[in-house]
Amino acid sequence: MTMTGRVHEAWNRSTRSGGGEPRERRRGVWARGLWAPLSAALAVLAPAALAEDAYVSNRGSDNVSVIDTATNAVTATVAVGDTPSAVAITPGGSRAYVVNQGSDNVSVIDTATNTVTATVAVGDAPAGVAITPDGDRAYVTNFLSATVSVIDTATDTVTDTVAVGNGALGVAITPDGDRAYVVNLGPNNVSVIDTATNTVTATVAVGIDPSEVAITPDGARAYVTNGFSDTVSVIDTATNTVIATVAVGPGAAEAAPFGVAITPDGARAYVANVNSDTVSVIDTATNTVTATIGAGDGPTGVAITPDGARAYVTNAITDDVSVIDTATDTVTDTVAVGDAPAGLAITPSTPTIASLIEDVEGLGLPGGLGKELVKRLENAQRNLDDGDLEGACGKLDSFIQQLNSQRGKKIDEASADALIADAEAVREDLGC
Numbered sequence: 001m002t003m004t005g006r007v008h009e010a011w012n013r014s015t016r017s018g019g020g021e022p023r024e025r026r027r028g029v030w031a032r033g034l035w036a037p038l039s040a041a042l043a044v045l046a047p048a049a050l051a052e053d054a055y056v057s058n059r060g061s062d063n064v065s066v067i068d069t070a071t072n073a074v075t076a077t078v079a080v081g082d083t084p085s086a087v088a089i090t091p092g093g094s095r096a097y098v099v100n101q102g103s104d105n106v107s108v109i110d111t112a113t114n115t116v117t118a119t120v121a122v123g124d125a126p127a128g129v130a131i132t133p134d135g136d137r138a139y140v141t142n143f144l145s146a147t148v149s150v151i152d153t154a155t156d157t158v159t160d161t162v163a164v165g166n167g168a169l170g171v172a173i174t175p176d177g178d179r180a181y182v183v184n185l186g187p188n189n190v191s192v193i194d195t196a197t198n199t200v201t202a203t204v205a206v207g208i209d210p211s212e213v214a215i216t217p218d219g220a221r222a223y224v225t226n227g228f229s230d231t232v233s234v235i236d237t238a239t240n241t242v243i244a245t246v247a248v249g250p251g252a253a254e255a256a257p258f259g260v261a262i263t264p265d266g267a268r269a270y271v272a273n274v275n276s277d278t279v280s281v282i283d284t285a286t287n288t289v290t291a292t293i294g295a296g297d298g299p300t301g302v303a304i305t306p307d308g309a310r311a312y313v314t315n316a317i318t319d320d321v322s323v324i325d326t327a328t329d330t331v332t333d334t335v336a337v338g339d340a341p342a343g344l345a346i347t348p349s350t351p352t353i354a355s356l357i358e359d360v361e362g363l364g365l366p367g368g369l370g371k372e373l374v375k376r377l378e379n380a381q382r383n384l385d386d387g388d389l390e391g392a393c394g395k396l397d398s399f400i401q402q403l404n405s406q407r408g409k410k411i412d413e414a415s416a417d418a419l420i421a422d423a424e425a426v427r428e429d430l431g432c
Contacts, residue, residue: 052347053111054303054312055096056321057084058338064098065337066114067312069305069346072323072333076114080107086343088129088138090153091421092428093347097138097151099126106140108156111347118156122149128171128212128343130180132195134424139180139193141168148182150198160198164191170212174219174237176417181222181235183210190224192240202240206233211258216266216284223269223282225257232257232271234287244287248273248280255280261302261311263326270311270324272299279313279322281329291329295322303346314341350429351422353381356399359419369410373399384430393432396423 053075054067064084066076081100084107088097095117096109104126108118123142131138131153138151146168150160165184173180173195180193188210192202207226215222215237222235230249233242248271249255255273257280262269269282272295279299281291296315299322304311311324314337321341323333351359360373380395400423407416 052093052349054321054344054346055087055089055098055109055111056301056314056337056341056344057087057098058319058340059083059085059101059316059342060319060339062100063338064096064109065341067321067335067337069310069312072335074335074337077338078109078114078116080109080116081105081119084342085126086128087345088131089345089347090131090135090428091133091348092135092425093350094428095153096345096347097129097131097140097153099129099140099343101125101127101143106138106151120151120156120158122151122158123147123161127169128183130171130173132173132177133175133421134177135428137195139171139173139182139195141171141182143167143169143185146184146186148180148193162193162198162200164193164200165189165203169210170224172213172215172222174215175217176219179237181213181215181224181237183213183224185209185211188226190222190235204235204240204242206235206242207231207245209253212260214260214262214269216262217264218266221284223260223262223271223284225260225271227256227258227274228253230255230257232260232269232282246282246287246289248282248289249276258300259302259313261304263304264306264308268326270302270304270313270326272302272313274298274300274316277315279311279324293324293329293331295324295331296320296334301341301343303344305346306349312344312346314344316340316342348425351425353377353384353396353426356419356422356426359422363411363415366410369406373402376402389430389432393427393430396427396430396432399423 056065064078068075080098082102085101086099098107106120107116110117123145125143127143128141140149146166148162149158152159164182166186170183182191190204191200194201206224207229209227213224224233230251232246234244236243256275257271259272271280279293283290296318298317299313301314313322321335322331325332357377376399380392383391403416
């Protein structure tokens with residue numbers, strides 16, 4: 001039976017019948033018959049000071065464990081839908097979107113209160129989720145529908161549905177928000193969606209049984225795990241062609257790479273290998289494996305803290321999360337979570353008006369642009385101190401507009417985009 005056949009067979013047993021498979025090893029990306037897709041769009045975040053919380057979806061217990069990454073203790077458990085598989089967090093960190101594969105919907109968690117504030121119906125067997133850098137839309141893959149549901153995060157309603165390949169799994173969005181890369185397990189390819197029109201503009205053939213995708217912070221490359229090929233395909237996003245294939249195992253799903261995340265500096269990709277209980281570290285400059293780290297049993301999902309110091313890996317069979325120190329590539333902690341953890345996402349270090357001012361001043365912008373931008377931020381802070389939220393939101397909006405007007409002119413595009421993203425995150429955090 002092909003890997004695709006095993007996926008469908010085990011998916012039908014676990015998701016529709018509620019799981020209940022014995023704890024046994026299988027060839028392929030499976031643990032107790034529980035298929036474990038996750039979001040891999042996390043790695044596009046810029047470096048920040050410290051992460052706050054890791055949100056872990058537990059497929060077997062229908063809940064989400066919240067880990068305080070400062071202490072690696074579980075501080076909350078949030079009940080969600082049936083068979084939660086993937087998690088994505090808005091840029092400001094105020095909401096977590098959890099895909100519930102068994103109930104065909106998405107739970108929206110308010111991260112301040114860790115309560116579910118909305119439930120959004122999507123397609124059949126949703127599998128992966130990614131949120132645009134501006135936080136306006138969530139893209140949800142639907143495994144059995146062969147579609148992507150586009151959710152407006154302001155209203156938490158589906159505004160569009162995009163046809164992709166059979167067995168749509170992982171999804172990641174480019175840092176500029178212009179394209180979504182969707183992994184299709186059935187035809188062994190990746191659909192590229194233009195997010196302005198929500199149409200598929202390219203299809204890229206990859207390895208056998210692809211599952212997840214992560215995009216480098218500069219948006220130049222996409223890394224796709226191929227479960228049966230034991231490889232990672234590297235896609236040049238400018239040409240949408242595979243420019244390298246990285247072996248992470250001996251082949252025929254002996255390793256079964258699944259989850260993937262890229263460090264904030266873009267230097268390394270961390271790949272969870274379900275069958276070999278390891279994590280492969282790929283040097284993205286040479287596309288070679290530089291380290292292999294022993295994890296728990298059935299590692300599936302990977303997320304990296306915004307400062308790049310640690311990687312969190314879900315272990316679907318041992319019901320825990322391995323914490324890897326990326327400086328030494330060693331496991332430094334293990335955190336017990338719910339039943340059959342799969343996807344996970346880490347809240348960003350939410351920027352503040354004060355941190356925005358510091359960032360602007362650190363750029364040394366020419367002329368009076370720096371002073372102008374700082375003045376707008378200082379006025380926003382004054383409004384906030386006076387209890388004038390509307391005024392503060394207006395000043396932040398004006399700050400963003402000025403950045404857009406000078407983007408690629410007096411301020412380089414990368415710096416402008418980073419400041420805009422942070423300002424949008426501040427606005428989201430304030431509730432603008």
